[in-house]
Amino acid sequence: TFPRERSLAEAVEDVREEAAAAIESGADVVVLSDRNLGPGRVAIPSLLVTGAVHHCLVRNGLRNHAGLVVESGDPREVHHLATLVGYGADAVNPYLAYQTITDLVAGPDGADESEAIAAYKKALEDGLLKTMAKMGISTVESYQGAQIFEAVGLDSSFVAEYFEGTEIRTEGIGIDVIEEDVRTRHTVAFGDDPQLDRQG
Numbered sequence: 786t787f788p789r790e791r792s793l794a795e796a797v798e799d800v801r802e803e804a805a806a807a808i809e810s811g812a813d814v815v816v817l818s819d820r821n822l823g824p825g826r827v828a829i830p831s832l833l834v835t836g837a838v839h840h841c842l843v844r845n846g847l848r849n850h851a852g853l854v855v856e857s858g859d860p861r862e863v864h865h866l867a868t869l870v871g872y873g874a875d876a877v878n879p880y881l882a883y884q885t886i887t888d889l890v891a892g893p894d895g896a897d898e899s900e901a902i903a904a905y906k907k908a909l910e911d912g913l914l915k916t917m918a919k920m921g922i923s924t925v926e927s928y929q930g931a932q933i934f935e936a937v938g939l940d941s942s943f944v945a946e947y948f949e950g951t952e953i954r955t956e957g958i959g960i961d962v963i964e965e966d967v968r969t970r971h972t973v974a975f976g977d978d979p980q981l982d983r984q985g
Contacts, residue, residue, distance in 0.1 A: 793964035818856040831857035839873025863912030
């Protein structure tokens with residue numbers, strides 16, 4: 786997360802520096818968490834920060850020295866998990882999805898919470914395996930950090946900075962537009978009457 790008065794680009798750079806410094810100081814695991822989100826702190830999109838930190842560590846020869854764990858409210862479906870792992874995450878904790886499942890099964894007629902969360906985890910794992918199999922990849926180690934995606938609708942300089950090596954054939958938005966979107970959602974979330982948009 787980052788204070789509202791900072792820019793998204795500055796925030797991502799801060800996280801990169803903190804991650805590199807932590808590993809140089811002997812950390813075995815770096816956790817990228819947005820749990821500190823609040824009215825005065827905006828969450829950095831999980832895929833953006835994962836790609837940015839992963840590539841920063843690779844450039845500095847530090848990536849093999851520590852694991853990268855993403856603890857975020859962003860990921861909730863197979864594609865989110867696939868891209869996070871594909872851009873360097875060793876583990877993902879989709880805590881908001883777990884909390885949502887807990888809320889959905891609450892009450893006397895609800896399903897067992899632990900069974901519901903276990904079913905969700907299995908669905909994500911099966912979906913990730915299916916995604917990997919379609920690419921002819923049989924192990925998570927081969928898929929992790931392989932970034933076998935193509936960027937669509939993003940600016941080439943943005944992709945080069947945060948998702949280096951990803952193929953891009955069209956131009957699109959950059960970090961400034963992404964920051965606008967992040968700030969808009971943050972304002973709605975902490976407004977007087979927050980409403981969830983129907984995404985379809």
